Structures are given as C-alpha cells and as structure tokens.
Amino acid sequence: MAEASKGPNVRHTRSPAYSAESAPERLTGWKYKRLRVGPIAFPWYASPESQLILVSFHEGMFNALNGLGGAGQVDAHASDASNSALYATFAVVGFFAGTVVNALGIRIALSFGGLGYCVYVSSYLCYNHTHNFGYIVFAGLLLGSCAGILWSAQGAIMMSYPPEKKKGRFISWFWIIFNLGAVIGSLVELGLNIHQTDNATVSNGTYIGFLVLTFLGACLSWTLVDAKHVVRRDGSKIILMKHPTWKTEVLGLWETLCTDPYILLLFPMFFASNWFYTYQFQDVNLARFNTRTRALNSTLYWLAQMFGALIFGLALDFPNIKRTIRAKVAWVVMFFLTFAIWGGGYAFQMEYTRADTALDGYVGYDWSDSGYIGPMFLYIFYGFYDAAWQTCVYWFMGAITNNSRKLANFAGFYKGIQSAGAAIIWRLDGLKNPPPYMNLFASCWVLLAGSLIIALPVMILKIKDTVPLEEDLKFTDETIEDVIGHKATYTLVEQEKV
Numbered sequence: 001m002a003e004a005s006k007g008p009n010v011r012h013t014r015s016p017a018y019s020a021e022s023a024p025e026r027l028t029g030w031k032y033k034r035l036r037v038g039p040i041a042f043p044w045y046a047s048p049e050s051q052l053i054l055v056s057f058h059e060g061m062f063n064a065l066n067g068l069g070g071a072g073q074v075d076a077h078a079s080d081a082s083n084s085a086l087y088a089t090f091a092v093v094g095f096f097a098g099t100v101v102n103a104l105g106i107r108i109a110l111s112f113g114g115l116g117y118c119v120y121v122s123s124y125l126c127y128n129h130t131h132n133f134g135y136i137v138f139a140g141l142l143l144g145s146c147a148g149i150l151w152s153a154q155g156a157i158m159m160s161y162p163p164e165k166k167k168g169r170f171i172s173w174f175w176i177i178f179n180l181g182a183v184i185g186s187l188v189e190l191g192l193n194i195h196q197t198d199n200a201t202v203s204n205g206t207y208i209g210f211l212v213l214t215f216l217g218a219c220l221s222w223t224l225v226d227a228k229h230v231v232r233r234d235g236s237k238i239i240l241m242k243h244p245t246w247k248t249e250v251l252g253l254w255e256t257l258c259t260d261p262y263i264l265l266l267f268p269m270f271f272a273s274n275w276f277y278t279y280q281f282q283d284v285n286l287a288r289f290n291t292r293t294r295a296l297n298s299t300l301y302w303l304a305q306m307f308g309a310l311i312f313g314l315a316l317d318f319p320n321i322k323r324t325i326r327a328k329v330a331w332v333v334m335f336f337l338t339f340a341i342w343g344g345g346y347a348f349q350m351e352y353t354r355a356d357t358a359l360d361g362y363v364g365y366d367w368s369d370s371g372y373i374g375p376m377f378l379y380i381f382y383g384f385y386d387a388a389w390q391t392c393v394y395w396f397m398g399a400i401t402n403n404s405r406k407l408a409n410f411a412g413f414y415k416g417i418q419s420a421g422a423a424i425i426w427r428l429d430g431l432k433n434p435p436p437y438m439n440l441f442a443s444c445w446v447l448l449a450g451s452l453i454i455a456l457p458v459m460i461l462k463i464k465d466t467v468p469l470e471e472d473l474k475f476t477d478e479t480i481e482d483v484i485g486h487k488a489t490y491t492l493v494e495q496e497k498v
Helices: 048-055 060-067 077-104 106-113 115-130 133-160 164-192 204-223 246-259 261-272 275-288 291-316 323-349 373-400 404-430 437-462 469-473 480-484
Strands: 009-015 035-037 040-042 491-497
Touching: 048 133, 048 164, 048 204, 077 106, 077 115, 077 133, 077 246, 077 275, 077 404, 106 115, 106 133, 106 204, 115 133, 115 204, 133 164, 133 373, 133 404, 164 204, 164 291, 164 373, 246 261, 246 404, 261 275, 261 373, 261 404, 261 437, 275 291, 275 373, 275 404, 275 437, 291 323, 291 373, 323 373, 323 437, 373 404, 373 437, 404 437, 469 480
Parallel strands: none
Antiparallel strands: 009 491, 035 040
16 A cells, blocks of 8 residues: 555656757768759759669660560560579579669669569670570679669669658659659660551660660769768668678677568568569560550550659658558558459459460551550550559658668568568469469469458558668667767656556
8 A cells, every 4th residue: 555655657768859969960061952944943953852763764664665565575585584594583682682782872772683584685785686595684683793783773762761751752753753664664675666566576775775875874873972971851860780780780680580580471462573473574565466456455555654643742741641441451451452453454364274375377466457546555554554653662661660781681581581482483384384364364363362361460560660770770870979979868758657
C-alpha cells in the first residue's frame, strides 16, 4: 500500500528534442547555387532532385530495344540467349552489388555500370551483319555485371535521397524519366520501320541511334556528385558510412539480412517483378504483331508506364492518410489489378498457340486490322501494371528505412533476385522446344498473385508511419549532427507512466 501511494512512476529518458546550438553552416560552392530562369528557381546541382534526374537517363534504350521483342530481330533465339546470360550474371552480381556501391561510392558505381549498355546495343548492330552469336552472349554477360552495380546505386539514390514524405514522388519521377527514354527509343523504331508491314529485322539506323543515346547516358554518370555532398532542402544529409571499407560492407550485407529478416518476405515479389517481361515482349508483342505494330505497341507500353508511375507515386505520398494505411491500400489495389489485367490477358492468350505462330506465311496483327484495338489496350494495361508493381516495391523498401547503406543492399537484393527470375524464363522461352505460351502466361499470373500474399505481413507489421533517425543511424558510423546539418542538443524529457 505504501508503494501505491507514491503515485505514477516517473522516468527520465533522453528524447531527441533537437535544438540548434548554432545556425547551420551556409552551403558554398557552385554545387549549391540555384539556377533561376525568371520567376522559376531550379534545385541546386547537389540536391536530391537534380541527382535523381541525371541518373534517370541511363537504361531507357535497353527497354525500348527489348520491348520490340527479339531486340529487333525476327528470330528471338539470339535475344533469348543474350538475355539469359545477362540476367544470370545480373542475379549473382546484383545480389552483392550493394556491397560494391557502398564501398566505391554511388558516382563510381554508376560510371562503371553505364558502359555495358553501349556494348549490348553494339552487339545487335554487329549481329545484323555478321550473325556473331558469341559477341551477343558476351555483351549480355558484360551488361549483367555492369547493370547489377548500376541498378543498386540507382535504387539507393531513389529510395534514400528524398525525405520520407516524398519517396513515392521520387520513385515516380525516376520511372517517368527512365521510361521517357524508352518512349523516345520506341518512337525512333516506329519512325524507321513505319512502312514495315511484315515481320522483319529492324534497320541498322535503329541500332545506331540507340548506340549513340546509350553512350550519352553513360557519360551523364560522370556529372553526378558523391552522396556525401548531397544536401536536402531542409539542410539534412544522406545517411551513409563516413569511412566505408570492403570489410565493413561485406559484413554489412550479412548484417542487413540478420537485422532485417522480414525483407525475405519481399523476395517473391522481387522474383516476379521481371518474370513477365519475356512473356509480354517475346510471346505477345513479337509473336502476335508485325514489325511496325510492335514498335507502336512498345511506344504505348512505355507511355503507360509513365502514367502508371505518376499515379501510384502521387497516391503513395498522399499527405492526409497515414503511411501504414497507404501501404495496405496499395497492396489491395495491386491484388485487384493482378486479377483484372491478367484476367484479360488470359482471354487474349486463349486465341493463339505456338503452333499457330509457327505456320508458314503467318503474319501478326497490323494496326490497321479490325481486331487490333482490344490487344492494343491489353498491352497498354500490361505497361501500366508493370510501373505500378515496380513503384510499389521500391516504395515498400523505402518505407522500411532511410539508411542509404541499407537501401543499397535492399536494391541489390531486389535486382539480383529479379534477375534470377528473368534468367530462368528467358532460358525457358529460348529452348529448342519451349513451353506453350499458356504455360508461361500462367506462371506469370501465379507468381504475381502468390508473391503479393507472401508479402502482406510486411505491409501489416513492418511499415510504420515514420522511421526514427536513431534507428536509421544504427547501421552507420554517422552521428545525428552529421545528418541533420547542424549541432543538436538533447533535452531531458519527463515521461509519465500511468
């Protein structure tokens, strides 16, 4: 009774009530000067916005090329072999790429990664003249190594540079600009092949145009600044390791899996996220349409990706709804779209088989045919769905942590496991006796729906409305003062327990 009369327990805890002991240091140098054009003020060069825009121009031509089906070739055998090699290598390199990115830095990692795309496009130009199958496969292997590192670095920028409330928008901005490159590439294809009403290989000019654009994209890597120099509008900096070594980053990869085992529940979503590309590009666009219509479909597909990313990016950042609610709503919407869009795909796939497309004299749909409109809209919805899926997966990962070091590893896991799935289905489609189209379609649908169900606990249990700065800093050697941009003091806060 005597104990009870003392009233509620009072505990003194250190709560991060930050107050500036001194004004933030004024940013100096050209990297931190705003460019003004009339009343419009653009972000400074070392801002998250500027860096995201620069990194978004890398891989669009690859998408445009493969979106044609067969990478522009009539016979998909060379493309299947090259992409099997690409994604098999990508799977291995990508899984460990976060370690490389964290050790070398984002700028160097991106500079190395962009080179592989140039070689990949050049291999198809060469194949048009020499049918050098070995070079095609080598280019796929090289690109797998380069792209694994590039995409890990890109993922770290997209998920760790923005503040929590803008992550959906940053992901959508990247996806829009990234797919703008694919749209431009597809328009080039369409313009060069607009009179090609039969099934034929695309022209040399298409490959040369892509080669020039991929080279320019690779050069943009050298214009980026290192993550340690990036400063947000509120003066805060990116959370990373100040003194990374190969040892700390190899151990960091293992630590990520040990401290964040729930990421394993997202692995099936990672695996499914590129699985359907092979079916859509090779077994729908290539198999069912002629050359110029494939180019048109490709253009519409990547345009739909831009709209899908914009809609989902804005919705995932909607300010008047808690992030925990948004995560659950996003899951429900994706589950609905999986059955609505792929249900339409099932009806379309019932109309043809591999035997039908192998008949002598077979020519696919032309856009002037009366039955083209329905398949066209299906292909548009396939593109919209892909952007929604990718945007949601990146947002889910970004909602778990703000730590650049950890997010580089997450992005590496994502791209590595994604590529393992892609390597398998590209190989299956490239076999001498490949599975029926319907079997590959069913595998896509089942993987997408099943992976969403497995990932549901992450939406319910792990994603919070915000991640405390102290929690993010546990995985680095930085302090609060390093991140928030000015000295911070802690005040003793009395918290009463009833």
